[in-house]
Amino acid sequence: MQEEVDAGVFGNLAHFSLEFLYLGYRERxxxxxxxAEAIADLKKNWVRPAVEKAIRKHYDLPETGEIPYSGQLLVVREVLDRYVQAVLDRDSAAAPFQLVGLEVRCETEMPISLAGRQEEVALQGVIDRVDLREEEGLRLLDYKSGADKKDFPSVPSLFDRADPKRNKAVMQTFFYGYLYRQAFPTEERPLKPGLINLKDIFNPQFSPYLQLKEQGRGSGLPVTDYRQYAEVFEEGLRGLLEEIFAPEQAFSQTEDLKKCSYCPYKALCGRN
Ligand code: SF4
Structure with a gap:
């Protein structure tokens, strides 16, 4: 319980809180x-219990009994409350909708070609939330604790690792579009990827949707169905996997030392 609540821990707590909130709803x-009425009830009565349940899960505490709050964690609990309330305000504006799944695990195998042979690469991902709005289709939503941007200049730019502004969050949600489509091939409704990024949630203009926006352009093209981008995205993904697995392609250390500062493989690769 003394552990410092850094951005990663906060993100985990926010994820768990939102998951427990809606799981509790389904159970009841x-x-x-x-x-919108259901959300009003959630806001009034169920946010605090969901946040506390998230804290218990993260710190591996028993399900009942008092939580031994430190000063910092009390502040974090209040902040989490406010963020979850703000997400519920957005959900209320989008209601009515049907939750289709939380933490939806999808797996597939992507065929790639390696030195003239066909191989398959196992891929998987867990989509934070899938819901259905009749007028829009299935929304594949990812919760983010940061301020990730939702616009991107082109699908190939998502694979350009030399671009310091490469939009990783958009790539991740497109990847979910790919996985979902593979997991549910008979699904015909639009698959609309989106990001609920908490740092932006209090912005009055908040929207979870992605936009294809060329640099310098004021307005963009909203992404309403992953399928419209599927061909180019899957070509980029396949190219990336073929490059990773190509036996003749050596891995080399990046020259961009900024990347090393947050790299989880630092100890393995020996970069000081
Ligand atoms: S620490 Fe090593 S593996 Fe990580 S980004 Fe730097 S060079 Fe690449």
């Missing part, structure tokens, strides 16, 4: 139909 109502 035996339904995943979410109306």
């Amino acid at each position: 109502k035996k339904s995943w139909h979410i109306t």
